[in-house]
């Protein structure tokens with residue numbers, strides 16, 4: 301048994317002092333259990349571990365790398381950013397390559413160290429050529445979910461362009477997320493009503509807001525769809541982040557990183573989906589200047605979003621813990637500090653520097 305003392309515990313309804321006692325699961329909250337291994341939080345925040353539902357890579361590795369060691373390295377890097385579980389995210393690449401990535405992700409669910417792999421976010425290949433973003437056009441396919449039938453157990457979210465679907469396959473055993481799409485407001489609203497109640501990286505690679513053509517952004521803001529937000533100030537301007545915070549209820553916002561292998565490596569030349577990526581500061585671009593994924597971490601995006609929107613830390617934490625857990629249907633197991641849930645815990649200071657991270661009660665950072 302372990303006990304965290306001297307922490308500011310971010311609990312579902314309040315921030316309070318008290319001890320957090322756990323082994324693999326959270327045992328009790330209140331008084332420290334005698335005889336337990338003591339961890340001094342040194343007056344830092346103690347929250348549920350962060351969950352990243354959209355991440356391609358970091359620390360020099362990418363989900364598409366043909367090496368299970370790469371996925372393991374990614375899992376082992378993420379606790380240093382406060383992340384205790386995640387969805388490795390595939391790119392629009394040749395189908396066989398996506399299949400092999402999904403096979404590795406399935407195996408990765410059994411890793412015994414690092415952040416937990418919950419399944420996959422499959423980004424494409426059923427997307428719009430017009431809004432491909434950093435996805436390679438030659439690998440975009442017509443929508444046919446049967447192509448992924450063998451991986452329905454591992455896929456948790458699939459990003460699709462709803463204008464290329466006929467929805468005859470619904471319901472599917474995973475969330476459909478609208479993204480890389482040229483859908484009109486009307487097409488997006490229809491898709492949301494039919495169950496595609498999630499928007500991939502809101503504002504990026506989709507039809508924007510115009511007062512006579514509200515687009516996907518208009519549909520996202522005018523419905524109860526859950527929106528992913530890359531709150532790194534590169535992909536989404538601080539003012540746009542504020543507008544989302546004003547319009548959307550807190551439980552409809554999930555912060556993500558969409559990060560690349562270059563995340564955590566500093567400036568230089570990197571790679572995404574077989575294309576060269578140039579990184580300078582917070583900005584990662586393809587050769588033609590298209591913004592590729594990000595180099596932000598989850599503690600970065602949480603800090604930036606809270607600062608831009610004057611969101612208090614407890615509310616911000618929900619956007620990286622509770623909301624993704626609810627979306628994935630695992631909020632009964634993780635996503636908040638409550639007795640009986642997995643001891644997925646992160647300790648961080650007022651500047652969102654991660655101090656310690658526990659996954660299933662095991663120290664991972």
Ligand SMILES: [Zn+2]
Pocket residue numbers: 354356389423558593
């Ligand atoms: Zn992505």
